[in-house]
Amino acid sequence: MASRLLLRFGALGYLVVLLLAPVVMITYRTFEHGVAPVVSALSSPTAHHAIYLSILVTLIAVPLNVAFGLVAGVAIARRRMPAGRAVNLLVNLPFAMSPVVIGLALYTLYGRGGWLGDWLSAHGIQVLFSLPALVLATTFVSLPFVVREVVPVLEEIGTDQEQAAATLGAGSMTTFWRITLPALRWALAYGVVLTAARALGEFGAVSIVSGNIVGQTQTLPLLVEERFRNFDAVGAYSAGFALALISLFIVAAMTVLSRRKEH
Numbered sequence: 001m002a003s004r005l006l007l008r009f010g011a012l013g014y015l016v017v018l019l020l021a022p023v024v025m026i027t028y029r030t031f032e033h034g035v036a037p038v039v040s041a042l043s044s045p046t047a048h049h050a051i052y053l054s055i056l057v058t059l060i061a062v063p064l065n066v067a068f069g070l071v072a073g074v075a076i077a078r079r080r081m082p083a084g085r086a087v088n089l090l091v092n093l094p095f096a097m098s099p100v101v102i103g104l105a106l107y108t109l110y111g112r113g114g115w116l117g118d119w120l121s122a123h124g125i126q127v128l129f130s131l132p133a134l135v136l137a138t139t140f141v142s143l144p145f146v147v148r149e150v151v152p153v154l155e156e157i158g159t160d161q162e163q164a165a166a167t168l169g170a171g172s173m174t175t176f177w178r179i180t181l182p183a184l185r186w187a188l189a190y191g192v193v194l195t196a197a198r199a200l201g202e203f204g205a206v207s208i209v210s211g212n213i214v215g216q217t218q219t220l221p222l223l224v225e226e227r228f229r230n231f232d233a234v235g236a237y238s239a240g241f242a243l244a245l246i247s248l249f250i251v252a253a254m255t256v257l258s259r260r261k262e263h
Helices: 002-030 035-042 045-077 084-091 099-110 117-122 131-141 144-157 160-167 172-183 185-201 204-210 220-229 233-262
Strands: none
Touching: 002 233, 035 045, 035 233, 045 084, 045 131, 045 144, 045 172, 045 185, 045 220, 045 233, 084 144, 099 117, 099 131, 099 204, 131 185, 131 204, 144 172, 144 185, 160 172, 172 185, 185 233, 204 220, 220 233
């Protein structure tokens, strides 16, 4: 009995110290001087653009990764992709690599002297320090989540229903839309939530390829860092609190979706 209580309170204490205490401190420091400074900080044109840009990049990156995740997940689970293990390893690469390394790789590829940078510059196409760079970096770091949610479900449900549909004369696309996709709906929704969370909070890769240009390529996480570096504590904590609210909303969505997946 004592060991169980020790285990439970130890785990809860660990979570309180690592997770709850920082969130409480951010909330306290955000509203330490009242609500008006927070509203003022989040109402500035710079904050508006950072929030808009973060949402825009997420709205672009998430559908790209959903489309890729569905195709790659079906191909991996149904053994329809050549060198499936190698592809599976590549899909997991963003989990193993630091986002900073990913940003450096993209910078080397699309920057001056890079494999594609000089050709793109010669044709008047700017990738670095613009929206395409933000989308590329965000899409890269959030790539695995949909695939990792879809593959286990596909392996669990098997191919019996798909084979039955094919026996009845259904084509591959009809089978996918009416049999496969409905079975993946909750796994897919969970993957979308995880992808969106990762995309909204990305800092390392984006900080390298964006240039952190205020009012142009500065996302919300970059705004937090920039204001903190400039000793604007209210602005930094206000932007951080906005990110924390988004994170709490995503956690709530994940909790609801995980319960749906269990049923």
